[in-house]
Amino acid sequence: MDHDFVDKTVLITGAAGDIGRSLCQRFLALQANVYQTDIRETAAPNFTSGDVSDPDFVKAWINGILSQTDRIDVLLNVAGICPRTPLANVEAEEWDQVLRVNLRSTFLLSQMAIASMITQKSGAIVNFASLAGQVGGIAVGAHYSASKAAIGALTKSLARTGAPHGVRVNAVAPGIIDTSMTTDAGPEKVNQLIQSIPMARLGGIDEVVQPIVFLASSQASYITGTTLDINGGIYMN
């Protein structure tokens, strides 16, 4: 598995975030040719800042990479936003914004990447669902839950399209991971959440990164359309 990614073109969104940053580091260590993007600026190599929910940006970013490499081997759709707005206060514009960033971006990026992967007859996409999409938001908004539930269905549709052409598409559904997205809820809420986890602890970032490396690798060559739960037993599918 460790040699799978040498000189491979790996695209990672949400690259300035807690999980995205670790994924970039891991794939760079595996000698991949990593292209990173985020709406926030970073000084990382091969980094382009932009809004992944904007179709024009997505087109320009992917076409720019293809003009250099001619192929996309792996796409990791990590970017996401997680407002905790109570149900009664979610305005239509905020609803649309969450769906645009979490769901539409995954569609737009995957639509372009899969076309290239189908031509080259190989490739892997890993999308980000969430525990919140399976059980409803515990400490997050209804719009976040809905967007993440839809990622599972989108992943299956993309997987069906890619399967005859050697392209695999899977998702991960992290539970409560030790990132700022979780700790932003405050220590009291985090302690309460931990008590509901059978493993009685938060998940580590590396415990999310490692399964993603597996899903993107040839070790997972017969796995497509699945959503892998990474949640310490809090929800068993």
Ligand SMILES: NC(=O)c1ccc[n+]([C@@H]2O[C@H](COP(=O)([O-])OP(=O)(O)OC[C@H]3O[C@@H](n4cnc5c(N)ncnc54)[C@H](O)[C@@H]3O)[C@@H](O)[C@H]2O)c1
């Ligand atoms: N942290 C958790 O406990 C947890 C649990 C389940 C799922 N997830 C999912 O994992 C993924 C990564 O989460 P994280 O914890 O690293 O969060 P994070 O907030 O640290 O990272 C998300 C990144 O996405 C970027 N982003 C937001 N809107 C964007 C846009 N319009 N265009 C481009 N980039 C944009 C942000 O700038 C940020 O760097 C997200 O999809 C999240 O929903 C996280």
